[in-house]
Amino acid sequence: MAQTHLTAAYRPQLFSQVVGQEAVTQILSRAAGEGRVAPAYMFSGTRGVGKTTVARILAKAINCSQGPGTEPCNTCEYCRQITQGTSLDVAEIDGASHTGVDHVRKLTEDVSYAPLHCRYKVVIIDEAHMLSRSAFNALLKTLEEPPGHVCFILATTEPHKFPATIVSRCQHLVFKRVEQQVLEGHMGWILEEQGMAYESSALRVLARKGGGSVRDCLSLLGQVMALGQEEISTPAVQSLLGLAGQELMxxxxxxxxxQDCAAVVNLVRQLLDQGLDIGFFLQDLALAWRNLFILKQTGEQGIPLLDMPEEEARQWLKRADAISMRQIHAAWQMTLEGQRRVVSSPDPALALELMLMNLAFLPELVGVGQEGGSAPSRRKKVPGSQAEGKKRAPGGPPEAGPASGAERQSGNGASTGSRDWEGFLASVRSRKDKPLSHLHLIQGHANGSRLELYCPGYMAQRLQDRDKVAWLQERAEEYFGSRMEIRVCRMDQGGTQNQQEGKKKILNEPMVQEAIERFAARIVDVQTEQADHGSGPENG
Structure with missing residues (x-):
């Protein structure tokens, strides 16, 4: 069955047949049955969710010769004419091609006359936000003093473009995106009507690609059915639409x-060779980080929260155990923020490769901690770094070492085994008031009566707020049991006295030399980390 025929053949003709808009259809059905029709309605919502379809059903319900009733009969002359688009009393206008004030003036003149056959003259203006300001002003007069036999229905995907004077004179009904499970069920019903077999996972992919739009889902389903296969299978859907499967994800x-660079490069090459949709791949990747985050927090209890088979969810649960919470959270945020940048890049493939490399080396790039998961065994250590001993990198947190007996008995909560930065984060996470929601992205170290925070510049800027610092100091004193000084250390600025020595040391590192040789790289700049002493509450 062709795509257009599939969409038209299953267009709802009753309020009860409309998918996913029960609240709206209930309001309109009751209004039609009781004869309480508003002079003007405003239908807003994303594309393909039933705005124009519901407008036509309402026009039939209030003009049906066997009504008015809660549903049109679809058999009388008036209902058939409206369905076929030949009724002289129901006008459907495209707002994009009737933007001028002259079109609206002619329309308002026509509606002043009584209907020829029906009870009401119904004017449906699709994409009404495209009307010009002068056209809206011409329409406003009619909406202020509407004739009793006229009903305007303004359908739009951008309600914010309407003048407030127009909105205030309309009954505004919002059409929501249709839920994925509802879309899957609707497509399954259509395939059963067609006598065609299908895989539930294939409908799940189509529903996600449809993005809450019934029309988009039916259009995609029509494309897949046009392949002529006996069964709608997941591989066929992914191949036709250029989507990555769960195995690839x-x-x-x-x-x-x-942190396998070769595998990342091969993956990008595979995406390009198969002609996969990079934008949808990034949406899937963001969803994967979201699922990992939920599973990391909830364990097996979070499996029912994921919209996927249990066996597949358990595979993701195993992967969640091997990645730290901070890395998952940061990767999720980076993927969401980078989607539009990658897709709109002059070279999307190269931008995608860079983004994936940033995600792979995220722990080294932003100092992500390893709580709740171990670092990959393949990760190399830089000689002389914190990983080798208790030496402190410039501007970085000191390596935690065994506390001396004096420290353990000094009564300072910061030095006890159970009172450390991770414990402090756990105590803050349990609170409802969280003015610093990204505190877990900061590296911290309790040093006597001082709490040192090591963070990038943008986080250090947020900690300039005295209220946030005061809140943090109060929580620290509650947890550590003593007076605590907050010291914010920036990790993205150079300028220490040993800056030149630090740069030379970094350039001579074997890992850096290996990277230069392997990727034919050129050193542009080297920045060392430096503490910023100007953010504490004491020295403001």
Whole structure:
């Protein structure tokens, strides 16, 4: 069955047949049955959710010769004419092609006359936000003093473009995006009506790609059915629409966790060779980080929260155990923020490769901690770094070492084994008031009566707020049991006395030399970390 025929053949003709808009259809059905029709309605919502379809059903319900009733009969002359678009009393206008004030003036003149056959003259203006300001002003007069036999229905995907004077004179009904499970059920019903077999996972992919739009889902379903296969299968859907499967997505996450550069490059090449949709791949990747985050927080209890088979969810649960919470959270945020940048880049493939490399080496780039998961065994250590001993990198947190007996008995909560930065984060996380929601992205170290925070510049800027610092100091004193000084240390600025020595040391590192040789790289700049002493509450 062709795509257009599939969409038209299953267009709802009754309020009860409309998918996913029960609240709206209940209001309109009751209004039609009781004869309490508003002079003007405003239908807003995303594309393909039934705005124009519901407008036509309302026009039939209030003009049906066997009504008015809660549903049109669809058999009388008036209902058939409205369905076929030949009724002289029901006008459907495209707002994009009738933007001028002259079109609206002619329309308002026509509606002043009584209907020829029906009870009401119904004017449906699709994409009404495209009307010009002068056209809206011409329409406003009619909406202020509407004739009793006229009903305007303004359908739009951008209600914010309407003048407030127009909105205030309309009964505004919002059409929501249709839920994925509802879309899956609707497509399954259509395929059963067509006598065609299908895989539930294939409908799940189509529903996600449809993005809450019934029309988009039916259009995609029509494309897949046009292949002429006996069954709607998941591989066929993914191949036709250029979508990555779960196997490829799990392979991607594993490559990022292993910091396997070769695997990341091969994955991008595979995406290009198969002609996959990069934008939708990034949406899937963001969803994967979201699922990992939920599973990391909830464990097996979070499996029912994921919209996927249990076996597949358990595979993601195993991967969640091997990645730290901070890395998952940061990767999720980076993926969401980078989607539009990658897709709109002059070279999307190269931008995608850079983004995946940033995600792979995220722990080294932003100092992500490793709580709740171990670092990948393949990760190399830089000689002389914190990983080798208790030496302190310039501007970085000191390596935690065994506390001396004097420290353990000094009564300072910061030095006790159970009172450390991770414990402090756990105590803050349990609170309802969280003015510093990204505190877990900061590296911290309790040093006697001083709490040192090591964070990038944008986080240090947020900690300039005295209220936030005061809140943080109060929580620290509650947790550590003593007076605490907050010291914010920036990790993205150079300028220490040993800056030149630090740069030379970094350039001579074997890992850096290996990277230069392997990727034919050129050093542009080297920045060392430096503490910023100007953010504490004491020295303001």
């Amino acid at each position: 799990q392979e991607c996450v594993q490559s990022l966790a292993d």
